[in-house]
Amino acid sequence: MSDHEHRLRQLIDRMTASGSVRSQPWKDAAAAVPRHEFLRNGFFRPVPGTSPTAWTPVCQGEEGWLEVCYADESLVTQIAGTIKPTDIRGEIMREPTSSSTLPSLVLRMLEDLQVQPGMKVLEIGTGTGYSTAVLCARLGDSNVTSIEYDEEVASQARQTLGRLGMYPTLLTGDGLHGAPQGGPYDRIIATCAVRTVPTAWLQQTRPGGQILTTIGGWLNASELVRLTVHEDGTASGPVLGGQVSFMLARPHQTPPLGVLPDLGRGKQREAALGADILDDWATRFIAQFAVPTAQRLTVHNGQHNDDVLIDTTTGSFAALHQENDRWIVRQGGPDRLWDAVEDHLSRWHAAGTPTLKEATIRVTPAGQNISR
Numbered sequence: 407m408s409d410h411e412h413r414l415r416q417l418i419d420r421m422t423a424s425g426s427v428r429s430q431p432w433k434d435a436a437a438a439v440p441r442h443e444f445l446r447n448g449f450f451r452p453v454p455g456t457s458p459t460a461w462t463p464v465c466q467g468e469e470g471w472l473e474v475c476y477a478d479e480s481l482v483t484q485i486a487g488t489i490k491p492t493d494i495r496g497e498i499m500r501e502p503t504s505s506s507t508l509p510s511l512v513l514r515m516l517e518d519l520q521v522q523p524g525m526k527v528l529e530i531g532t533g534t535g536y537s538t539a540v541l542c543a544r545l546g547d548s549n550v551t552s553i554e555y556d557e558e559v560a561s562q563a564r565q566t567l568g569r570l571g572m573y574p575t576l577l578t579g580d581g582l583h584g585a586p587q588g589g590p591y592d593r594i595i596a597t598c599a600v601r602t603v604p605t606a607w608l609q610q611t612r613p614g615g616q617i618l619t620t621i622g623g624w625l626n627a628s629e630l631v632r633l634t635v636h637e638d639g640t641a642s643g644p645v646l647g648g649q650v651s652f653m654l655a656r657p658h659q660t661p662p663l664g665v666l667p668d669l670g671r672g673k674q675r676e677a678a679l680g681a682d683i684l685d686d687w688a689t690r691f692i693a694q695f696a697v698p699t700a701q702r703l704t705v706h707n708g709q710h711n712d713d714v715l716i717d718t719t720t721g722s723f724a725a726l727h728q729e730n731d732r733w734i735v736r737q738g739g740p741d742r743l744w745d746a747v748e749d750h751l752s753r754w755h756a757a758g759t760p761t762l763k764e765a766t767i768r769v770t771p772a773g774q775n776i777s778r
């Protein structure tokens with residue numbers, strides 16, 4: 407057995423022991439896909455102790471390359487929309503824009519997708535093509551369509567998949583519009599997160615079919631959800647849990663803050679809930695549904711730190727600070743952001759503060775919400 411075959415077998419054993427791989431067909435599919443083939447252009451590793459994170463390239467043939475390909479880790483393959491590992495030496499401090507997802511999450515999601523042989527699947531976010539290859543190994547190339555936003559990433563994935571003799575339908579474009587030419591699909595799976603589930607996905611999934619996606623947002627909390635599409639074109643389903651986090655779909659990424667409004671203006675009142683509730687992941691995830699276009703930042707105003715929610719599209723803001731044991735909120739702009747958060751969370755608490763696993767997401771063409 408070659409070195410990589412040995413490492414692949416060990417990885418599959420670990421994923422089986424941890425419960426990410428739960429069935430023989432997915433185990434066989436994972437065993438048919440050598441992950442290092444998708445990482446021949448190298449990857450970036452985080453430099454320990456840096457904040458914001460600095461990244462350093464590891465190229466094929468360098469010490470540790472093969473070992474890390476078979477470690478159960480997400481490996482960044484593109485930074486700032488253009489930079490590949492072979493493009494730089496040293497360190498770079500910009501946002502990752504493409505990666506090979508950690509295999510245990512890929513396999514967990516494929517198990518969660520509840521596919522049967524013969525089903526047609528659309529994948530959003532081809533990336534390196536690793537997850538596309540596992541789908542092809544299980545369902546056959548003709549049942550798999552995958553779409554990637556970035557032309558260079560897509561072309562690299564096409565070459566790698568071709569080298570392995572896999573020829574699914576590969577498209578380049580904005581997967582938020584789906585891929586209508588190949589639909590309807592039995593399943594849509596997204597390996598990038600979305601702020602709102604696109605209507606195109608509802609329209610391109612067969613009634614009774616499922617959409618597996620991570621819903622994320624600008625308050626930086628995200629969860630994996632599995633939605634069943636109904637005859638009336640709406641969808642609903644559970645939060646699967648586990649704080650699953652993916653890079654946001656490119657058109658959904660956080661916009662620049664621009665010029666801050668005057669946070670000293672606005673109407674002030676005592677807050678029923680303090681800004682520190684947003685330090686909790688689940689609470690932030692729920693609050694995101696109330697203020698979907700708000701971002702959070704801290705501003706020092708000379709006397710104290712303001713914990714600020716700001717909506718760059720409307721200029722609305724809520725600035726919170728603590729005075730003794732009270733929280734004070736000052737709100738300006740057309741929308742009262744903190745009123746919306748308090749209202750939403752108080753209804754959540756009135757429903758008995760369900761855990762996320764007890765929650766249901768409902769999506770219609772008009773919007774999405776979370777409730778018990």
Ligand SMILES: C[S@@+](CC[C@H](N)C(=O)[O-])C[C@H]1O[C@@H](n2cnc3c(N)ncnc32)[C@H](O)[C@@H]1O
Nearest residue numbers: 504506531533534537554555581597598655656
């Ligand atoms: C986490 S990576 C995908 C991992 C990949 N499935 C794998 O296993 O290698 C997310 C990918 O989604 C792509 N992406 C982001 N927004 C997209 C969009 N709107 N449509 C299609 N792909 C998108 C990114 O360019 C990136 O390559």
